[in-house]
Amino acid sequence: MNTLHKLFLTSIILAMTGQVYAIEPVKLLRVFKSERRLELLDDDNHILKTYKIMLGLNPEGTKKFEGDNKTPEGTYSLDYKNPDSKFHKAFHISYPKTQDIINAKLAGKPPGGNIMLHGYPNNFNQMQGWLKTVNLDSSSNEVIRAGLGNYDWTNGCISVTDAEIDEIYSLVSIPTKIIIYP
Numbered sequence: 467m468n469t470l471h472k473l474f475l476t477s478i479i480l481a482m483t484g485q486v487y488a489i490e491p492v493k494l495l496r497v498f499k500s501e502r503r504l505e506l507l508d509d510d511n512h513i514l515k516t517y518k519i520m521l522g523l524n525p526e527g528t529k530k531f532e533g534d535n536k537t538p539e540g541t542y543s544l545d546y547k548n549p550d551s552k553f554h555k556a557f558h559i560s561y562p563k564t565q566d567i568i569n570a571k572l573a574g575k576p577p578g579g580n581i582m583l584h585g586y587p588n589n590f591n592q593m594q595g596w597l598k599t600v601n602l603d604s605s606s607n608e609v610i611r612a613g614l615g616n617y618d619w620t621n622g623c624i625s626v627t628d629a630e631i632d633e634i635y636s637l638v639s640i641p642t643k644i645i646i647y648p
Contacts, residue, residue, distance in 0.1 A: 490514070492637050495544065495583075495644040497624060499525060499537060504583075504626065506637060514637075517630050520615060522622040523596075528648075529561065529622055531570040532578030537622050538566065539648055543641045544583065554585030554628040555635050559644060582623045583644070585631035586611055593619070 490508035497504050497519065504517040521537045522529075528539035544557040562570070562577040570577035587593060590610055597603040600617055602610050615627065624646075626634065 491639065492642060495638070495642060497537075497644065497646040499539070499646065499648055504624065506634070515633075517626045517634070518615065520620060520625040521618045522620050523618055525618045526648075529566070529578065529581070531573055531575035533575075533621075534578075535621055537620075537624060537646065538562075538581060539646045541643065541645050544638065544644055545641050547635065547640055548582070549635075551582070551584055552589070553582065553587055553623075553625070555631045556582040556584035557634075557638070557640075558582055559624075578622065583631070583634070584623055584625055585628040586614060586625065 490510070490512070492506045492514060493509045494507040494511070495504060496507060499521055502519050502521070504519045506514045506516075508514055522535040524535040525537060527536055529536040538559070538561045540563070542563070543560040545560045546558045548556040548558065559581045561581040562579060567577045590597065590607065594603055596619060597605075597610065600613070602613050605613070611627075619625070
């Protein structure tokens with residue numbers, strides 16, 4: 467089956483079901499921070515699926531150091547999976563690279579780490595201060611989950627819904643390259 471035929475079949479399946487069935491393995495993830503979009507691509511750079519994402523509390527610009535609440539920009543790798551994450555399931559992003567460490571040291575700060583692509587929190591207790599700022603602090607977990615997708619709320623990670631991280635988990639192998647654009 468040629469590439470054009472595969473792309474055509476993928477488009478039909480997506481149009482009919484809204485689901486992705488990987489005809490080709492996912493070889494690359496692309497994140498467009500300003501558009502709040504994550505794409506899964508195959509070997510031929512065809513988009514297999516897109517997702518709306520949530521970012522760090524301070525999303526503009528690249529991560530410079532620990533605690534800046536920014537999501538890194540650049541080329542990294544998803545280097546391991548965490549099926550028991552505090553955020554449903556997670557992929558670790560290989561931040562910091564050597565240049566990230568150097569830049570943070572020049573600023574006199576640690577670079578931070580533990581940057582993930584993950585689902586929603588399993589427990590909202592640690593978010594109560596932030597939830598109050600968006601008037602979700604006295605809401606049920608269901609209401610919080612329904613509203614969370616409208617905000618950037620992570621400490622620099624990339625988040626999707628739990629159902630979406632489950633789907634991504636089933637489609638993406640380790641290691642897989644991820645490029646994060648502004």
